[in-house]
Amino acid sequence: MRLHLTACALVAAGWVAAQFQEVQVAVLHGKGVTSATLMGTRGAMAVLADGRQVGELAPNDGLRVALEDGRIVGRSLSATWTARERITLRAASGGGVRLRAVVPKLAERVYSGSIDIRRAGAELRFVNEVKLEEYVAGVVESEAGAQQAPEYYKLQAVGCRTYALANARKHAPEGFELCDQVHCQVYKGRATHGPITEAAQVTRGMVVVDAGIRLIHATFHSNCGGETLNAEDIWSRSEPYLQAITDSFCIAQPHATWTLSIPKAEWLGYMERKHGLRVADAAVRAEVLAHEPQCRGLYLNTTRPLVPLKQVREDWKLRSTYFTVRTAGDQVVLDGRGFGHGVGLCQEGAMEMARRGIPFMDILHHYYRDVHLVDLSTLEFFRDEGQ
Ligand SMILES: [Zn+2]
Ligand SMILES: [Zn+2]
Structure with missing residues (x-):
């Protein structure tokens, strides 16, 4: 029995590690896009129709995609490709895919990895398959901007990685893992700010768990006003790591x-x-x-x-x-x-702690009680051992 359990645990650990090397994120989600142009940032991109490679998109060429008679049609200067379910563009190594919605007109975004153009009713759906660490960096840049201290970026990186792992089944019925809106985590494409990509790499694979080795709900708010609340004060459920604390770091901050x-x-x-x-x-x-x-x-x-x-x-x-x-x-x-519900991490307090050079682990422990950082590849192993 013991042997069997251990074997299961190892299989599960492998599954998690494999599963989360890459994530599938629906981008421009809910924008009702019916036509778009895609280009590579560097080198030629492979073009796949319904999973089969059908050609290449030259470095200076673009692909205009739209739905025609229920099929996805992609037109470049040199070729036209059609697909029943999906057209995939795979960026050259180190490059990205530029995506510009034409109808409706939206600002251009650049994504690492590949973009899958799928049919979703009368609209197009774009799914970015991207390495987990690149997705994490993109989310941190979208949410925290380029003005923060390095320790704050590390804190954010472990927070959004934890969230991504805990919520990756949210959109399973729709055929992807996360969306790029507030519903999941705001993600505007690949990060360009050096300290952010560095923070994602330095904390690579690390997620936050509670004393029972469960992924935490890394709840946060803008400013606690000097004192946070217990989870049960606001919501029906209590969480041992979401306990009221006093916080002096945020009281001179913008939303105090x-x-x-x-x-x-x-x-x-x-x-x-x-x-x-x-x-x-x-x-x-x-x-x-x-x-x-x-x-x-x-x-x-x-x-x-x-x-x-x-x-x-x-x-x-x-x-x-x-x-x-x-x-x-x-x-x-x-x-x-203060500003916000007051449970969990106080963002302006955490930013101030980071500016003072306090290590991100200490910031994490200031706001969340009895939590630990673990590598996500060992997570399922611990969970099964504990049963
Ligand atoms: Zn979502
Ligand atoms: Zn605070």
Whole structure:
């Protein structure tokens, strides 16, 4: 039995490693593209129709693709290729594929690896098959830009690799693994900023797991205002690694504070209507007009009916649930701290830690409790051993 388990574990580890050397990402996803032009950035590209090589696209030539009578048709200066299911363009070694949507007109993107042009109803679907580390670098550049410190890029790289691995089955019924939109992770093609590609390589294959060797949900928000929340404070589920912590790194950052004025009558009317508070009562009224939390709480008041801060944030579209309430004339003034739900990693705090040269592992441990970095090729092995 023991032998059998170990054999399974090794097979599983091999599967994961093989599976995640490359990822299939649907790009320009949901844009309704019906026509596009593709070109190589360097050298000739191999052209495949329904998986069979049918020719080459010369370095200075382009391929215009569209659907005609239910078939995918690709036209270059020198040839026309048609396919029932897909046309694939494979970039030369070290090169990329330039993809420009013509209908609708979209900005050009450059991708490493290959691009598969598929039929998706009356539209075209573009699937970029790309090495995992190149995808990770692309996501980090799309999400973090080029202004961050190297340790922040490493932190982001392990975060998006972990996410990619945990969510690679999200689009399985559609025939690819991840999309390039916020739904999965924003990916605008290959990274060009040196420190970002370096961060992806330095952290190659590393993912973040909890004490039970499960991939973590690397939850993050913009700025916690000085204190994060427990996962269960916001969502129904608690996670041992998503625990409230105090954070001094973000309190001088761009989204540390906010202010909002609301007419007093509107605020009181809302409390009465939505939460059933008897605001004619002086004590009830006093509580919702002067709220000064010493630390993050879950409710605006202390006597029933309780007013959940989460609901107040949603109804008034507040930046956070962390705020004081005071009055100024006929207005109620909310002085708030932070931006976002407040669970997990505080991005502006993490950026500041990275700027101070704090190693990314220490940043990770500051925001997530009892987590570890492991190589993804050993992940399934650990999981099976633990059963
Ligand atoms: Zn998606
Ligand atoms: Zn913070």
